[in-house]
Amino acid sequence: MNTLDAIARRRSIRKYKAEQIKDADLEQIIKAGKIAPNAGPFQISVIQNAELLNKISAVSVQAMKDSGIKMMVSRAEIPGFDPLYGAPTLVVLSGSAKNPYSLANIAAAGANMTIAATALGLGSCLMATPELGFKADAALAALAGIPEGNAVILCVTLGYAAEDVKIPDRAETDNVNYVR
Numbered sequence: 001m002n003t004l005d006a007i008a009r010r011r012s013i014r015k016y017k018a019e020q021i022k023d024a025d026l027e028q029i030i031k032a033g034k035i036a037p038n039a040g041p042f043q044i045s046v047i048q049n050a051e052l053l054n055k056i057s058a059v060s061v062q063a064m065k066d067s068g069i070k071m072m073v074s075r076a077e078i079p080g081f082d083p084l085y086g087a088p089t090l091v092v093l094s095g096s097a098k099n100p101y102s103l104a105n106i107a108a109a110g111a112n113m114t115i116a117a118t119a120l121g122l123g124s125c126l127m128a129t130p131e132l133g134f135k136a137d138a139a140l141a142a143l144a145g146i147p148e149g150n151a152v153i154l155c156v157t158l159g160y161a162a163e164d165v166k167i168p169d170r171a172e173t174d175n176v177n178y179v180r
């Protein structure tokens, strides 16, 4: 798949098979994150431990319920809601709160990783909600090997899309202007 096709085909996948992704694919996706444009360091933590994934999910659901944000609360209250969507791999992206570019660094890395995942035939979702869980329970960061002083900014789920996933077309947005 060429790069433009991978960009066009990438969609947020919210239901995964339990099957783990291949290490060789994971390494290519991680490399795509590492070589994204960046202005300063950031950390890529790969979590494939089922117990820790379940813990991050459970703490994040509770944090969504406690957030007071209507959209978050209503999603978290759906019975059985899993903010990680059953993905067998979660990539946690963290950076120093002192670097004003941490968010931009991590967004660029996350975008590269989701495009690489698409090119490799994997599903992915760039997401913010687990950040609420990491904020609510500091012990999670230590368990995930996140360097001290780093804040979790975004996560990327990785896995094979479940068979019944239906991917809607992206609506055309009108958010471009040209000055020539």
Ligand SMILES: Cc1cc2nc3c(=O)[nH]c(=O)nc-3n(C[C@H](O)[C@H](O)[C@H](O)COP(=O)(O)O)c2cc1C
Residues within 6 Å of the ligand: 010, 011, 012, 013, 014, 125, 126, 127, 128, 129, 130, 170
């Ligand atoms: C900064 C950011 C945070 C996001 N957080 C979440 C999230 O917490 N959970 C989720 O399911 N999707 C999340 N998304 C995915 C968006 O909902 C999705 O990209 C958007 O609806 C467009 O759909 P598409 O990715 O399938 O093209 C996030 C996307 C971005 C850029």
